[in-house]
Amino acid sequence: MAGVRAPKQWSLTKDETITSFESWRQNLLYTLSLDSIFAKFLEQGVVWQKKTADCPTRGFSDDSSNVPASSRLTAAQKTVQLELMLGQIANFCPIIARNSIVKNSTSLQQIWQSIRLHFGFQSSGSHLLDFAAIQLQSDERPEDLFQRLMAFAEDNLLKSDHDVTHHGLLPSSDEDMSPSLENFIVLHWLSLLHPRLPALVKQRYGPELRTRTLASLKPEISQSIDSLLAELQSGEHAQVLRSAIASFQQVRPRNQLAGSASAGRPAAVPAGGRPAPAAGRSAPALGGGRSGSADLSGGERRGGRGQRSRTCALCVAAGRPGADSHFLSRCRFLPIEDRRFMAGVRLIAGCDDLCEDLDSEGASRLSQTDSDNQ
Structure with a gap:
C-alpha cells in the first residue's frame, strides 16, 4: 500500500455495538483508501454483480481508448482488484461467511447492511422502535x-x-x-x-x-x-x-x-373483699388535688386529647388502696429494672405517658421510689 502508515485493523467479534461497528468500518475504509487500486471501488454509488459462471467479470467492461494507457484496465483486471478488496474485508469480518462478501456481494452498502443484520441493528424502519428498549445499566x-x-x-x-423511504420518497441527501x-x-x-x-x-x-x-x-x-x-x-x-x-x-x-372498651368492663373483686376502683373514674376524684392538677396539665400538654384512666394492675391484683391513682410503670412495688424496661418500650412506641415520666415531677417521683425500694 502507500507509504502512509494506517492504524492497525482489528477483526469483528460476536458482540458489537453500533459505535464499535462504525469505528471498525471507518478504520477499514481508511485502510483500503490508502491503496490506489481500491479507491475507485470506495466511491459512493459504485455497484457490481454477483460472480457466477454466466457473469465472471461481474458486469465490468474494458476501459475505452480515451483512458491513458498507463491506467487502462480490462474487465478481468477490474474483477481481480475488486475481489482483492473484498477478500480484505472478509479477513476482518470472520462472523460472516466469506463467499457472502467475496462472491455474493453487489456493493459496499450491501456488505455493511448484512453485517448490521447479523448484529441486529440494520438500517430499517423497525430498528427505530428499539430506542424504547434502551435503559440505564447497573454499571x-x-x-x-x-x-x-x-x-x-x-x-x-x-x-x-x-x-x-419517507412517505414513499427516498431522501435526496x-x-x-x-x-x-x-x-x-x-x-x-x-x-x-x-x-x-x-x-x-x-x-x-x-x-x-x-x-x-x-x-x-x-x-x-x-x-x-x-x-x-x-x-x-x-x-x-x-x-x-x-x-x-x-x-x-x-x-x-x-x-x-x-383500651377504652376494655376499661368499661366490670372491675374484678380482689381477694381482700374490697372492690377495685372503677377504671373510668377520674384521678382528681380519688387522688387529691396534686394528682388532679398533674393530670390536667398532662391533658393540656397533649393538646386536648382524651385522658386515659390510671390503673395499676399490680396493685389491683394485690388489693392495695390507690390502685387507680398511678400507672403500672410508676408503681413503687415494681422493681427498678422492670420500670426502666417499660420506659424504653414506651419510648419506642411513642407513648405520651413517657413525657410525663420525663418531666420534673415524674423524675422526682421515680428517684424517690428508687430510694424507697433500695
Whole structure:
C-alpha cells in the first residue's frame, strides 16, 4: 500500500455495538483508501454483480481508448482488484461467511447492511422502535447512557444510499440531526435517569430555559446530575418516613379505642373483699388535688386529647388502696429494672405517658421510689 502508515485493523467479534461497528468500518475504509487500486471501488454509488459462471467479470467492461494507457484496465483486471478488496474485508469480518462478501456481494452498502443484520441493528424502519428498549445499566454512568442514545439516533437518520423511504420518497441527501431531535433525546435521557428529574431540571434551570434550548444546557446539567439525583432520593426517603409516621399515628387511635372498651368492663373483686376502683373514674376524684392538677396539665400538654384512666394492675391484683391513682410503670412495688424496661418500650412506641415520666415531677417521683425500694 502507500507509504502512509494506517492504524492497525482489528477483526469483528460476536458482540458489537453500533459505535464499535462504525469505528471498525471507518478504520477499514481508511485502510483500503490508502491503496490506489481500491479507491475507485470506495466511491459512493459504485455497484457490481454477483460472480457466477454466466457473469465472471461481474458486469465490468474494458476501459475505452480515451483512458491513458498507463491506467487502462480490462474487465478481468477490474474483477481481480475488486475481489482483492473484498477478500480484505472478509479477513476482518470472520462472523460472516466469506463467499457472502467475496462472491455474493453487489456493493459496499450491501456488505455493511448484512453485517448490521447479523448484529441486529440494520438500517430499517423497525430498528427505530428499539430506542424504547434502551435503559440505564447497573454499571453505567449517566453520561455513557446519553452517548448511547445519541449514537442510536444518529445511526437511524435517513441516508440517501439506504432503501428506507419517507412517505414513499427516498431522501435526496443524508439527514442531519435537528435541534428539536437533540432536545427530545436529552429529555428522554433525563426520564431514564429518574422519572421526576425533568421536573426538577425545569425548576432549577427555569431562567436559562427561557432563552436557551434543553440540549444547549446539557453540559451544565451533566455536571450537576449527581446532586440532582441525590436531591430526589433524599426527598423520596423523607416521603417514606412521613408515610410510616402517618401509618403509625393511624394505628394508635385504634389501640386507644380498644383500651377504652376494655376499661368499661366490670372491675374484678380482689381477694381482700374490697372492690377495685372503677377504671373510668377520674384521678382528681380519688387522688387529691396534686394528682388532679398533674393530670390536667398532662391533658393540656397533649393538646386536648382524651385522658386515659390510671390503673395499676399490680396493685389491683394485690388489693392495695390507690390502685387507680398511678400507672403500672410508676408503681413503687415494681422493681427498678422492670420500670426502666417499660420506659424504653414506651419510648419506642411513642407513648405520651413517657413525657410525663420525663418531666420534673415524674423524675422526682421515680428517684424517690428508687430510694424507697433500695
